[in-house]
Amino acid sequence: MRVRQAVLAAGIGLVASALPAIAHHSFSAEFDAAKSISLQGVVTKLDWMNPHIWVYLDTKDESGAVGHWQCEGGPPNVLTRQGWSKDSLKVGDQVTIDGFRAKDGTNTCNARSVKLPSGKSVFAGSAEDGGPSKRAPAQ
Amino acid sequence: MSIRILSLAANAALLLAVASLGPTVAFGQASRAVSAPAPRTPDGKPDLSGLWQRPYVPDMTKTNKDQSQIGTPELPFTEAGLKAWKSYDPTNGDYTGSCLPFGLMRSMNSPDPIQIMQSPKYVALLYEQNTWFHVIPIDTQHHKGATPTWFGDSVGHWDGDTLVVDTVNFNGRTRLDTIGHPHSDAMHVIERFTRTDPTHIAYEVTIDDPKTFTKQWTNKRTFTLRTDWEIMEYSCEENNKDLYEGHIKAPPLP
Numbered sequence: 461m462r463v464r465q466a467v468l469a470a471g472i473g474l475v476a477s478a479l480p481a482i483a484h485h486s487f488s489a490e491f492d493a494a495k496s497i498s499l500q501g502v503v504t505k506l507d508w509m510n511p512h513i514w515v516y517l518d519t520k521d522e523s524g525a526v527g528h529w530q531c532e533g534g535p536p537n538v539l540t541r542q543g544w545s546k547d548s549l550k551v552g553d554q555v556t557i558d559g560f561r562a563k564d565g566t567n568t569c570n571a572r573s574v575k576l577p578s579g580k581s582v583f584a585g586s587a588e589d590g591g592p593s594k595r596a597p598a599q
Numbered sequence: 600m601s602i603r604i605l606s607l608a609a610n611a612a613l614l615l616a617v618a619s620l621g622p623t624v625a626f627g628q629a630s631r632a633v634s635a636p637a638p639r640t641p642d643g644k645p646d647l648s649g650l651w652q653r654p655y656v657p658d659m660t661k662t663n664k665d666q667s668q669i670g671t672p673e674l675p676f677t678e679a680g681l682k683a684w685k686s687y688d689p690t691n692g693d694y695t696g697s698c699l700p701f702g703l704m705r706s707m708n709s710p711d712p713i714q715i716m717q718s719p720k721y722v723a724l725l726y727e728q729n730t731w732f733h734v735i736p737i738d739t740q741h742h743k744g745a746t747p748t749w750f751g752d753s754v755g756h757w758d759g760d761t762l763v764v765d766t767v768n769f770n771g772r773t774r775l776d777t778i779g780h781p782h783s784d785a786m787h788v789i790e791r792f793t794r795t796d797p798t799h800i801a802y803e804v805t806i807d808d809p810k811t812f813t814k815q816w817t818n819k820r821t822f823t824l825r826t827d828w829e830i831m832e833y834s835c836e837e838n839n840k841d842l843y844e845g846h847i848k849a850p851p852l853p
Binding site: 485486488489490507509510511512514530532535537538540541562563564566568 | 689690692693695696698710711727729777778779828831833834835837838839840841844845846847848
């Protein structure tokens with residue numbers, strides 16, 4: 461498991477950072493669309509509550525050091541209407557989360573996709589909030 | 600790079616992002632018009648009742664690919680309006696992140712459904728977003744001297760088969776949409792609801808705000824009846840970690 465972080469090209473970042481995003485609040489009020497991140501780890505907790513679900517996961521870097529992350533997902537009402545539930549992801553599940561880091565530098569991210577090792581996406585549709593797509597908006 | 604240029608770039612990117620979402624979620628049932636007359640209430644008015652799915656409108660200048668939302672591409676800003684738009688930075692505090700009331704327009708622009716309830720004297724809009732509501736008295740006058748509010752003071756009347764809602768007396772603490780288009784406390788909003796067939800409402804809103812815009816402008820969209828949905832509870836304060844943990848700022852008090 462590893463943490464990989466990529467800073468996108470400045471042009472893409474500037475475009476994305478001005479995107480309006482989340483129904484609850486503006487994406488750019490909290491997250492940096494110029495700092496995409498891909499996290500692989502084990503789910504330790506799931507908050508299925510308004511205004512957004514949160515997925516907590518532990519990652520390990522190359523040296524074996526554990527990182528604790530929390531990633532914001534879509535609103536539970538939207539996800540429920542798409543057929544997802546609090547049981548769609550379980551503690552102990554291995555996941556890959558692609559998203560964007562919080563501007564404040566904490567281990568907080570906005571999840572644009574959550575995938576199981578099988579490749580199956582969980583909570584698909586979070587992009588409906590109008591934020592950047594899984595990695596970066598198309599140019 | 601100026602915010603204006605950023606905004607233009609963002610608009611282009613947003614169009615791409617919206618286009619990439621596909622029709623399955625937001626407008627899954629929006630395109631099938633039913634060729635039957637719209638239902639009516641016992642008093643003969645068009646019946647707007649029901650739970651309505653609406654296109655998410657994070658930017659009122661945009662037009663959706665499927666025409667379910669038609670915006671005004673270039674807003675006619677006054678000098679003060681342009682200054683308010685260019686200086687907006689949500690990093691300094693987007694009030695909705697604090698679960699403060701979205702206000703009328705941002706509630707109408709939210710992606711969650713609304714339930715409309717109707718009687719001869721009142722029409723009530725129940726917003727799933729944050730479980731808010733707004734009551735529109737029919738055939739009355741605006742309150743005089745009332746304290747300005749987030750949702751404003753609305754009165755409605757029927758113009759033929761269209762419900763016209765006229766709203767004034769806003770507190771000026773809200774934004775029109777998620778991207779943050781501004782308005783002032785002088786805003787006057789005119790909304791028109793027309794149930795065009797059993798499963799659709801044509802919605803048109805006119806923004807009249809002489810402090811912010813040199814002339815009126817409009818935005819149109821289509822609401823779709825969802826008999827397979829029920830309105831759900833939405834408590835914004837329930838787990839607002841963004842604010843509680845300091846990842847976002849609360850907006851300054853006026």
